[in-house]
Amino acid sequence: MISNVSTFTWITLAILIVIIAIALKLKNRSKKDTFLILGLVDSGKTSLFIKLRDRKQVQTHTSMKENEGYINLEDNGEPLTKVPIHFVDVPGHEKLRFKFSDFTPITCGIIFLVDSSTCAKNVRSIAEYLYDIFSNKDVIKHNIPTLIACNKNDMITALPPERIQTMLENEINQLRNTRTSALDHQDSSGTDYVEFLGYENERFKFEHLENEVNFEKCSVDKNEITEIKSWVAEIYGRL
Amino acid sequence: MLDFFTILTKGGIVLWSKSFTRITSSPVNSLIGDVLIEERAGENSYTKDSYSLKWTFANELDLIFVAAYQKILQLAYIEELLATVKKFFCDKFANLIKDSGKLHKFDFDEDFGAILNKIEEKDSKSHEKLSKPRPFEKTKKFKETAEGSKKLSVSDISKPPTNPIISEDEIARNIEELHRYNGKRGRGGRKQSGTGRPNVSSDEKKQARKKTMRVWDDKVSKAEMESLDYSGDKGDSDKSSSVDPQNLVDQNQLGQFQDGYYEVQDIGQDDEDEFEEDDYNETNDTSVENNSGSSILSFFKSITGQKEITEQDLVPVLAKMKEHLIKKNVAADIAAHLCDSVARNLVGQKTGSFKSIQSTVKQSMEVSLKRILTPKTSVDLLRDIAQAQSDSRPYTICFIGVNGVGKCFAKGTKILMYDGTHQNVEELNVGNQIMGDDDNPRTIQSTTKGEGIMYRIIPNDKGPAKFFECNDQHILVLKFAAEPYMRSEEIPIINRSPRIRLFWYEYDAQNNMIVKKNDSFYYGPGEDYPKKEVAKRAAIREMARRPNLVSSDFIWEIPIKDFLTASDEIQRSCLMFKPNQVIFKSVQGRFRVILSKILGVSPTNSQISAASWLVGVWIGGGILASVNNPDKIIFVGEALVGNEAVDQPTKFNQALKDFSGLQDPRHRDGMILTKFDTVDDKVGAALSMTYTTGQRFYSLEPVKLKEHESRTYHSLSS
Numbered sequence: 001m002i003s004n005v006s007t008f009t010w011i012t013l014a015i016l017i018v019i020i021a022i023a024l025k026l027k028n029r030s031k032k033d034t035f036l037i038l039g040l041v042d043s044g045k046t047s048l049f050i051k052l053r054d055r056k057q058v059q060t061h062t063s064m065k066e067n068e069g070y071i072n073l074e075d076n077g078e079p080l081t082k083v084p085i086h087f088v089d090v091p092g093h094e095k096l097r098f099k100f101s102d103f104t105p106i107t108c109g110i111i112f113l114v115d116s117s118t119c120a121k122n123v124r125s126i127a128e129y130l131y132d133i134f135s136n137k138d139v140i141k142h143n144i145p146t147l148i149a150c151n152k153n154d155m156i157t158a159l160p161p162e163r164i165q166t167m168l169e170n171e172i173n174q175l176r177n178t179r180t181s182a183l184d185h186q187d188s189s190g191t192d193y194v195e196f197l198g199y200e201n202e203r204f205k206f207e208h209l210e211n212e213v214n215f216e217k218c219s220v221d222k223n224e225i226t227e228i229k230s231w232v233a234e235i236y237g238r239l
Numbered sequence: 240m241l242d243f244f245t246i247l248t249k250g251g252i253v254l255w256s257k258s259f260t261r262i263t264s265s266p267v268n269s270l271i272g273d274v275l276i277e278e279r280a281g282e283n284s285y286t287k288d289s290y291s292l293k294w295t296f297a298n299e300l301d302l303i304f305v306a307a308y309q310k311i312l313q314l315a316y317i318e319e320l321l322a323t324v325k326k327f328f329c330d331k332f333a334n335l336i337k338d339s340g341k342l343h344k345f346d347f348d349e350d351f352g353a354i355l356n357k358i359e360e361k362d363s364k365s366h367e368k369l370s371k372p373r374p375f376e377k378t379k380k381f382k383e384t385a386e387g388s389k390k391l392s393v394s395d396i397s398k399p400p401t402n403p404i405i406s407e408d409e410i411a412r413n414i415e416e417l418h419r420y421n422g423k424r425g426r427g428g429r430k431q432s433g434t435g436r437p438n439v440s441s442d443e444k445k446q447a448r449k450k451t452m453r454v455w456d457d458k459v460s461k462a463e464m465e466s467l468d469y470s471g472d473k474g475d476s477d478k479s480s481s482v483d484p485q486n487l488v489d490q491n492q493l494g495q496f497q498d499g500y501y502e503v504q505d506i507g508q509d510d511e512d513e514f515e516e517d518d519y520n521e522t523n524d525t526s527v528e529n530n531s532g533s534s535i536l537s538f539f540k541s542i543t544g545q546k547e548i549t550e551q552d553l554v555p556v557l558a559k560m561k562e563h564l565i566k567k568n569v570a571a572d573i574a575a576h577l578c579d580s581v582a583r584n585l586v587g588q589k590t591g592s593f594k595s596i597q598s599t600v601k602q603s604m605e606v607s608l609k610r611i612l613t614p615k616t617s618v619d620l621l622r623d624i625a626q627a628q629s630d631s632r633p634y635t636i637c638f639i640g641v642n643g644v645g646k647c648f649a650k651g652t653k654i655l656m657y658d659g660t661h662q663n664v665e666e667l668n669v670g671n672q673i674m675g676d677d678d679n680p681r682t683i684q685s686t687t688k689g690e691g692i693m694y695r696i697i698p699n700d701k702g703p704a705k706f707f708e709c710n711d712q713h714i715l716v717l718k719f720a721a722e723p724y725m726r727s728e729e730i731p732i733i734n735r736s737p738r739i740r741l742f743w744y745e746y747d748a749q750n751n752m753i754v755k756k757n758d759s760f761y762y763g764p765g766e767d768y769p770k771k772e773v774a775k776r777a778a779i780r781e782m783a784r785r786p787n788l789v790s791s792d793f794i795w796e797i798p799i800k801d802f803l804t805a806s807d808e809i810q811r812s813c814l815m816f817k818p819n820q821v822i823f824k825s826v827q828g829r830f831r832v833i834l835s836k837i838l839g840v841s842p843t844n845s846q847i848s849a850a851s852w853l854v855g856v857w858i859g860g861g862i863l864a865s866v867n868n869p870d871k872i873i874f875v876g877e878a879l880v881g882n883e884a885v886d887q888p889t890k891f892n893q894a895l896k897d898f899s900g901l902q903d904p905r906h907r908d909g910m911i912l913t914k915f916d917t918v919d920d921k922v923g924a925a926l927s928m929t930y931t932t933g934q935r936f937y938s939l940e941p942v943k944l945k946e947h948e949s950r951t952y953h954s955l956s957s
Binding site: 041042046050053054056058059060061062063064065066067069089091093124174175177178 | 245247248249250251252253256265267268271272275301303340341342622625
């Protein structure tokens with residue numbers, strides 16, 4: 001009798017534990033299912049968001065607020081993922097960008113849009129924004145993969161992604177020295193230091209980062225966004 | 240004639256638009272970037288390129304309505320058009336808009352056309368009627384007479400006072416009066432009459448005002464000069480003010496003396512809930528008064544958060560917010576603008592669940608503060624400097640600001656001493672020797688601390704350097720240009736022979752002054768010298784013999800205040816000394832042009848010697864971009880100022896524009912706020928300056944955004 005009771009309780013305990021473990025795993029999975037769309041002003045984020053969601057071209061202006069929604073990714077009518085994916089388009093204006101850090105705890109992938117035609121002029125701002133993203137605590141902790149999509153590829157003055165990659169690497173190379181030499185913040189708690197990206201004695205390259213960084217070209221206007229969609233599907237499938 | 244009309248979401252998606260002509264550039268993007276995100280949404284209109292834009296929000300649906308027309312026109316009906324379209328659009332398409340998960344087609348063309356026609360008709364009709372002149376009772380002049388002021392109506396009082404410069408004493412007095420009338424009718428209603436009072440009796444109060452306002456005229460009279468000289472000890476008796484300053488200082492907030500150091504009181508963790516509870520009860524009372532019928536229902540609504548915020552609800556909360564901002568040293572009209580902007584963003588929105596109006600307003604204010612204080616462009620100076628270095632040019636920073644803010648040499652600046660060591664500037668004393676630019680020692684004659692009049696030194700040689708500014712103890716290094724010369728006068732004088740007159744300049748070491756001397760050599764029969772040539776030779780011999788003769792290689796170092804006591808002729812004969820010491824490498828392009836202007840000759844090789852102090856002059860006070868083109872012009876202000884925080888940066892900007900002589904003058908690139916450690920939690924000056932200029936500041940120790948706003952905020956909730 002006694003052994004029956006004890007085995008019975010052991011079995012129920014074991015089942016309970018298994019159930020709890022599965023529940024937690026599921027919870028964690030759904031906790032991080034967001035893809036962020038970031039980038040400078042005028043890089044095409046809101047247009048991309050609408051393209052993904054409604055497959056339509058729409059006129060947009062500078063966003064004051066973020067756009068978010070659950071989107072069913074599909075390619076030519078075929079769905080790429082089983083469940084809708086949560087996308088958030090954070091405004092690129094300098095004063096509103098910081099909001100992206102509100103979403104990073106639940107982010108599983110970042111799409112960073114770059115305007116290939118004006119990239120040369122803005123390389124410093126792009127590099128600074130990228131630096132901020134890669135130094136973000138959550139991005140480092142969870143090694144959030146990033147896709148740098150070089151948008152507006154259909155323009156004549158657009159640079160190829162390899163060129164853009166080299167330009168950004170040079171710029172970040174310089175930036176990491178100046179950023180880490182900045183004075184301490186007024187209430188520096190010691191743990192709040194700026195990350196030094198990459199390896200110290202070598203020139204910065206994106207492959208030195210722990211998280212995965214890919215470069216792709218795309219054009220939201222001409223609907224050439226399949227690379228972005230397949231990347232998202234792949235990252236989501238890994239979860 | 241309207242050029243275009245757009246309806247878009249706050250997320251940037253255009254729901255409907257109509258343009259009557261081709262649109263150039265992108266004015267809506269500029270509007271959003273420059274005005275709406277900058278929290279200047281309280282303003283009326285915005286001009287960019289050739290367009291004038293007006294807008295309105297529909298906050299509960301997250302929509303923006305924008306109308307644009309040619310800026311040379313003045314269309315009065317735009318605001319009415321915006322309001323009508325907003326109401327119509329929101330009513331007709333409310334459901335579609337709320338379903339924001341999909342794109343919808345909004346069939347609004349005809350309706351818009353109808354509304355536009357109707358409003359345009361109404362407007363043209365009102366132009367046809369000849370407007371009668373207003374009766375005298377309605378004019379402003381009447382209101383300012385004794386009769387009129389007795390009959391002030393409520394609507395007048397509710398407008399903010401038109402007196403642009405409100406001294407801090409006056410604000411203190413207003414706050415006092417407000418506190419005296421507390422409690423009876425609740426804070427909302429009485430407050431407005433309180434702020435209206437200075438309008439009527441400001442004339443009397445002007446005499447009693449103790450603190451003299453800063454005078455911004457270009458000319459300074461002697462009396463004003465003395466009153467602006469704060470460097471000495473001047474006993475200031477402040478007895479005639481009616482408000483006892485002791486009462487205004489909360490004794491509990493003062494720090495304590497410990498071990499001989501004055502420790503500032505820590506910013507306590509004030510109980511935020513306490514604040515909310517107090518105010519919550521008050522506004523609850525007022526709302527109970529107003530709608531006694533549905534009071535219980537609205538009470539529950541405001542708790543559970545379905546209550547829609549109206550202007551009435553916001554008024555008392557914002558008034559209190561404004562008072563707090565002012566108390567924390569934010570300039571008065573900026574506090575008003577901010578509250579306006581927050582109000583515009585909140586009207587019509589529903590409070591979140593279980594949140595009172597106070598906390599919604601507070602949240603919104605926090606977001607606004609954060610937005611204003613976020614730097615727009617990166618202030619990575621090190622990166623800029625690295626860039627300049629790789630281009631082989633010096634990176635110049637120009638500091639400008641009013642007296643006493645701390646521009647000259649800040650505490651801790653290292654100065655190179657003659658013996659090769661470095662010392663902090665505040666440790667230097669009279670008599671120390673610092674390294675001069677020609678490897679000779681310079682003995683410190685005096686040190687300056689405090690405030691005083693600044694002088695602008697304009698070298699009168701036709702050379703390149705324009706002018707610089709310094710205080711009256713600054714030592715000028717001058718070269719004497721009028722060489723000792725001789726003049727022969729052949730004027731026939733009755734009973735006197737012709738003569739040769741010799742002028743020379745002698746240096747009086749004791750007084751550090753150059754004096755002019757002369758002597759006459761008479762020649763002719765019966766005089767010392769028979770002939771003119773003999774007299775001339777004698778004169779030359781005499782000149783060579785003089786001790787302390789001032790010649791062309793004489794360098795005169797004299798402080799400005801002493802220089803001004805020399806005779807006019809001597810003053811006019813002095814030139815700025817131009818030593819050559821520093822070598823600049825690879826001079827090309829723009830830099831070459833600047834250098835050749837300064838040196839007077841075009842540098843021919845890639846290495847030039849140029850004055851070592853030139854670098855210092857460029858980093859001097861207030862020099863203009865047209866000559867030196869500094870990379871950054873930084874305005875230095877102190878964190879202690881209140882309403883002046885608005886004046887100072889704007890006036891300096893104006894001066895930069897007026898005196899630069901350029902088509903597209905440089906403006907200030909950044910601001911440094913000094914003495915931040917003295918302000919404790921009254922950090923409002925930073926907010927005022929940032930808001931006015933639309934520019935960012937980044938103190939040398941970067942103030943973390945959250946902390947700064949939480950400082951302001953904490954004190955707001957205290």
